[in-house]
Amino acid sequence: MIRVRLDIQYKGTPFGGWQKQKAKGPPTLQGLFEELLSLIFNQPIRVIGSGRTDAGTHARQQVAHCDLPHLPENLRYKLNRLLPKEVAVFRAGPAPENFHALASVVSKTYVYRVWNHSVPHPFLAETSHWVQSPLSLPALNSFAKVFQGTHDFKSFQTRGTPVPDTTRTLFLSEWVERRPHLLEYRVRGNGFLKQMVRNLVGLQLYAQRKGLSPQDLKVILEAKDRREAKDTAPSHGLILWKVHYS
Amino acid sequence: MIRVRLDIQYKGTPFGGWQKQKAKGPPTLQGLFEELLSLIFNQPIRVIGSGRTDAGTHARQQVAHCDLPHLPENLRYKLNRLLPKEVAVFRAGPAPENFHALASVVSKTYVYRVWNHSVPHPFLAETSHWVQSPLSLPALNSFAKVFQGTHDFKSFQTRGTPVPDTTRTLFLSEWVERRPHLLEYRVRGNGFLKQMVRNLVGLQLYAQRKGLSPQDLKVILEAKDRREAKDTAPSHGLILWKVHYS
Numbered sequence: 001m002i003r004v005r006l007d008i009q010y011k012g013t014p015f016g017g018w019q020k021q022k023a024k025g026p027p028t029l030q031g032l033f034e035e036l037l038s039l040i041f042n043q044p045i046r047v048i049g050s051g052r053t054d055a056g057t058h059a060r061q062q063v064a065h066c067d068l069p070h071l072p073e074n075l076r077y078k079l080n081r082l083l084p085k086e087v088a089v090f091r092a093g094p095a096p097e098n099f100h101a102l103a104s105v106v107s108k109t110y111v112y113r114v115w116n117h118s119v120p121h122p123f124l125a126e127t128s129h130w131v132q133s134p135l136s137l138p139a140l141n142s143f144a145k146v147f148q149g150t151h152d153f154k155s156f157q158t159r160g161t162p163v164p165d166t167t168r169t170l171f172l173s174e175w176v177e178r179r180p181h182l183l184e185y186r187v188r189g190n191g192f193l194k195q196m197v198r199n200l201v202g203l204q205l206y207a208q209r210k211g212l213s214p215q216d217l218k219v220i221l222e223a224k225d226r227r228e229a230k231d232t233a234p235s236h237g238l239i240l241w242k243v244h245y246s
Numbered sequence: 247m248i249r250v251r252l253d254i255q256y257k258g259t260p261f262g263g264w265q266k267q268k269a270k271g272p273p274t275l276q277g278l279f280e281e282l283l284s285l286i287f288n289q290p291i292r293v294i295g296s297g298r299t300d301a302g303t304h305a306r307q308q309v310a311h312c313d314l315p316h317l318p319e320n321l322r323y324k325l326n327r328l329l330p331k332e333v334a335v336f337r338a339g340p341a342p343e344n345f346h347a348l349a350s351v352v353s354k355t356y357v358y359r360v361w362n363h364s365v366p367h368p369f370l371a372e373t374s375h376w377v378q379s380p381l382s383l384p385a386l387n388s389f390a391k392v393f394q395g396t397h398d399f400k401s402f403q404t405r406g407t408p409v410p411d412t413t414r415t416l417f418l419s420e421w422v423e424r425r426p427h428l429l430e431y432r433v434r435g436n437g438f439l440k441q442m443v444r445n446l447v448g449l450q451l452y453a454q455r456k457g458l459s460p461q462d463l464k465v466i467l468e469a470k471d472r473r474e475a476k477d478t479a480p481s482h483g484l485i486l487w488k489v490h491y492s
Contacts, residue, residue, distance in 0.1 A: 011368040085371040119322070122257045125331040127369065
């Protein structure tokens with residue numbers, strides 16, 4: 001068997017997230033790839049991703065690995081022909097035997113996009129969160145700075161499978177105005193808890209609306225209590241931007 | 247009655263084009279606006295657009311007018327609340343009595359987008375035409391130049407309602423590389439025949455594929471015969487970019 005790395009891009013709108021689900025629902029990315037690869041190789045193929053993305057969340061770069069009996073030269077082309085138009089494989093090549101899409105991750109970058117205008121944006125409706133009331137970039141950045149560094153992010157973890165340790169390090173946590181009215185929250189960390197980015201963005205937008213201070217956010221972070229951190233930003237504003245390996 | 251000008255943006259994907267249709271099918275933009283305005287004002291309101299757009303074609307700026315019994319201050323807000331997420335009104339204000347969205351048009355700009363890469367682009371799949379084989383920008387521009395100026399564009403008119411005169415003037419006809427692999431054909435003219443932009447783009451892409459010369463395209467233009475000009479580019483790459491009034 002050959003270990004193969006897949007670099008994948010997708011618009012999450014029609015999908016039920018990355019992870020295969022037992023319950024009926026929209027197709028998942030993992031399910032789709034396993035189905036297509038099993039079809040191509042005529043045997044069951046398992047696909048491991050760098051991590052889950054929520055239903056409706058997008059990926060500029062998701063990474064996965066699988067073990068294949070051989071590596072056809074035109075695998076990328078074959079997959080792109082079979083995949084729906086919302087998914088593309090931009091790399092499908094051999095990886096070192098010990099490469100593991102999930103275990104080898106060093107850090108990940110997410111981008112959360114906010115369209116901040118009184119008029120909605122038809123072309124960004126599915127890939128950004130629309131906020132009508134004017135946001136202040138400096139205020140948002142004073143919030144974002146609170147999260148930078150190593151902290152216990154328990155306040156920002158949506159309940160799910162328990163994890164032994166909720167401490168994570170954020171190397172980058174900043175807002176930029178990508179172009180007029182399009183704000184982007186860029187965050188890079190060594191790991192993220194369940195819905196952590198959506199919860200961080202949700203609180204920062206809530207804090208703007210309610211006039212909270214960076215000190216208020218610090219208190220919420222230090223409470224290590226999910227009930228203290230209001231609001232989860234919608235999934236369709238979130239993009240898994242890049243998965244970093246060593 | 248007050249004459250009101252509407253500036254509208256839409257992603258054409260879910261729509262059956264601008265123009266109201268008698269036959270059943272997906273909703274049309276004109277139909278949608280007439281329905282909502284008639285509902286708001288509790289009387290039949292007619293909406294006239296600057297021209298049709300095909301099913302699946304988008305608009306960065308479409309312009310329409312209507313006559314309303316009065317102009318509520320929050321009309322834009324009201325419309326945006328009722329419209330589906332693929333449509334937005336960015337201006338809804340009073341216009342001079344003699345303003346006519348169709349008759350007052352001086353010129354129009356269209357943009358046709360081509361994603362030119364071996365890998366498809368999930369985020370541009372609905373708003374650009376995917377061409378896999380590499381295109382040459384200089385070659386495309388040598389073709390585009392042939393169409394600039396005043397010509398009889400009968401070779402590029404899809405059959406439909408007959409028009410008395412098929413001569414049009416193109417003030418601009420050029421290809422640019424908007425960003426790596428994203429080519430844009432920008433065309434501005436005093437008027438366009440039915441599917442003319444899609445037919446102009448279709449022939450230019452065909453000419454690249456077949457190795458035709460600018461001289462070949464000139465012969466096709468001068469033939470004034472639709473059968474001579476091969477290929478109609480798909481509607482989802484086309485964007486009505488701007489409607490110019492004096």
